[in-house]
Amino acid sequence: QQQVKQSPQSLIVQKGGISIINCAYENTAFDYFPWYQQFPGKGPALLIAIRPDVSEKKEGRFTISFNKSAKQFSLHIMDSQPGDSATYFCAASTGAGGTSYGKLTFGQGTILTVHP
Amino acid sequence: NAGVTQTPKFRVLKTGQSMTLLCAQDMNHEYMYWYRQDPGMGLRLIHYSVGEGTTAKGEVPDGYNVSRLKKQNFLLGLESAAPSQTSVYFCASSLPSGRLYNEQFFGPGTRLTVL
Numbered sequence: 483q484q485q486v487k488q489s490p491q492s493l494i495v496q497k498g499g500i501s502i503i504n505c506a507y508e509n510t511a512f513d514y515f516p517w518y519q520q521f522p523g524k525g526p527a528l529l530i531a532i533r534p535d536v537s538e539k540k541e542g543r544f545t546i547s548f549n550k551s552a553k554q555f556s557l558h559i560m561d562s563q564p565g566d567s568a569t570y571f572c573a574a575s576t577g578a579g580g581t582s583y584g585k586l587t588f589g590q591g592t593i594l595t596v597h598p
Numbered sequence: 599n600a601g602v603t604q605t606p607k608f609r610v611l612k613t614g615q616s617m618t619l620l621c622a623q624d625m626n627h628e629y630m631y632w633y634r635q636d637p638g639m640g641l642r643l644i645h646y647s648v649g650e651g652t653t654a655k656g657e658v659p660d661g662y663n664v665s666r667l668k669k670q671n672f673l674l675g676l677e678s679a680a681p682s683q684t685s686v687y688f689c690a691s692s693l694p695s696g697r698l699y700n701e702q703f704f705g706p707g708t709r710l711t712v713l
Contacts, residue, residue: 486640488640491638516701518704523706523707524706524707525602525688525690525704525705525706525707526641526688526704527703527704528701528702531701571640571641583629583646583648583654584629584692584700584702585631585643585646585656586641586643586702588640588641588642589640590638590639590640591638591640
């Protein structure tokens with residue numbers, strides 16, 4: 483049962499362009515939505531995260547947009563660079579409190595390639 | 599700080615063989631997790647631990663066992679490996695309980711092939 487659906491599976495963007503990756507979730511108890519970035523041969527690393535009390539969070543060239551009513555959130559990479567080429571995972575969690583223990587449910591991943 | 603380390607980095611097993619993957623973290627994290635990563639399926643939680651001496655099942659626990667005898671170590675065992683367990687395995691750890699939203703820190707992964 484895939485509770486977080488991510489699209490597209492792969493994405494090719496030209497340098498300087500905008501990369502957009504979308505995720506949709508089913509569980510309305512989710513209240514923490516991080517994005518992880520993974521380079522080849524490495525483990526994932528936290529890129530940016532959002533809580534559902536805000537509709538947008540921006541950190542440098544990376545922005546998360548969140549639509550609670552639609553149960554969707556997306557990652558926008560502005561001015562995409564070849565160094566952004568990596569696999570991106572969205573995830574969702576009910577937080578670390580209670581019995582959730584910070585467990586993450588991941589999307590399927592998106593392989594981003596930025597051409598110079 | 600080394601962060602989260604995993605050994606071995608690569609391993610090839612024959613069907614029916616057993617092995618143990620070791621995860622170690624030096625950040626004094628309470629929570630530790632084992633994931634497997636397969637193409638098109640993202641990362642799926644196998645088992646996790648919320649403290650020394652405790653373990654719990656995740657989304658895909660069948661065929662795996664875990665132990666956390668020391669706070670800094672989390673072991674993942676395969677008693678009788680099957681080709682379906684061919685995957686890349688990641689260990690992660692997160693800050694002590696009490697924080698609402700814990701960032702998980704991942705190790706570099708172990709690539710396992712079962713023939």
